[in-house]
Amino acid sequence: MERELLLLGLLRRQEMHGYELHDFIERYMQTCVNLKKPTAYYLLSKMAKAGYVTETEEQSGNRPPRRIYHITTAGEAQFQTLLRENLAAYHPAQFGGLVGLVFLDEIAGAEARPLLQQRRTTLATTLATIRSVPPHPGSMQFVIAHQIMHLENELNWLDNIIKNLKTPPGPND
């Protein structure tokens, strides 16, 4: 339902076609949401069938026609419902990659260190990317701030684990 909410929320502000919608999300919201193209197209046609949006074709030259989506009254009502549902519920974040740490004991510190450092690098890169995102309007800013905070915490936590590895760092670390 989350992605429906997202699409409806964007269509409320402005009618758009599928490619445009997906492109917008990729460009400006990739730090907090992700929605692949086929999913976007699928959801849009589904919502069209459900009557939440209308589908208008617009030809330009010989290329595939744009399908422009416009939110309906029913869609607006659905948006309001989904928004309230979403705000009221807490969906715990799904962490991947914790299981390895459960078994960190089973591997020598000297071997674990470079692996965790590799993980650290990816994490730090992600954080740097989000930090460099230009400011966004409205409460979107809260969400970006949330992501930054989250990643900073992850980084600190990971650094702490690396620091506490039993084997001391080698001369290259």
Next chain:
Amino acid sequence: MERELLLLGLLRRQEMHGYELHDFIERYMQTCVNLKKPTAYYLLSKMAKAGYVTETEEQSGNRPPRRIYHITTAGEAQFQTLLRENLAAYHPAQFGGLVGLVFLDEIAGAEARPLLQQRRTTLATTLATIRSVPPHPGSMQFVIAHQIMHLENELNWLDNIIKNLKTPPGPND
């Protein structure tokens, strides 16, 4: 691969049957992993076919026989591989429930407040549950500490958002 790693890691320490394995995970690891029964059974028989574990039936009375799983040499190798893969990769956490906050502007503060407070309550309950978990051995403790830290941050962040809602709290808040 995460759940395979988990099962192999547990079977390394001690041979177990499916029900036992699932039960153990539910009891002692529910704060950081979740694995439903059918998934556990499915994964175990898959890994048996793959040769990572052996399956031994053990009858007791008239009840369904226990299928006891024992890790093989190939399984041990697979565990080592999966563990290294898992430690080296950073899997960004999947946040559900952020989309609503993107559209927080679209709803009056007076209406948003009780919804977010409901969310807050669930979150706080989750946090309290994890805090009350008895201490775990080994690096499992790191993971629990991670969950606690994460939830504390979430709570702070949410409180901050609630505090900054434009409409002031009513007499009941």
Next chain:
DNA sequence: TTTTCCATGTAACTCGTTACATGATTTC
């Protein structure tokens, strides 16, 4: 002229869940 962008979609697949089905045994 080759690459990138625009614009759409289908089909197959992955991973995991829920719901359903069965029945013995232990505990209250």
Next chain:
DNA sequence: GAAATCATGTAACGAGTTACATGGAAAA
């Protein structure tokens, strides 16, 4: 005697992804 626990599984479904397929238009 009823309820919870032990012990296994299958079938259907859900949500989303990847890979594949197509082809015009703009930019390099």
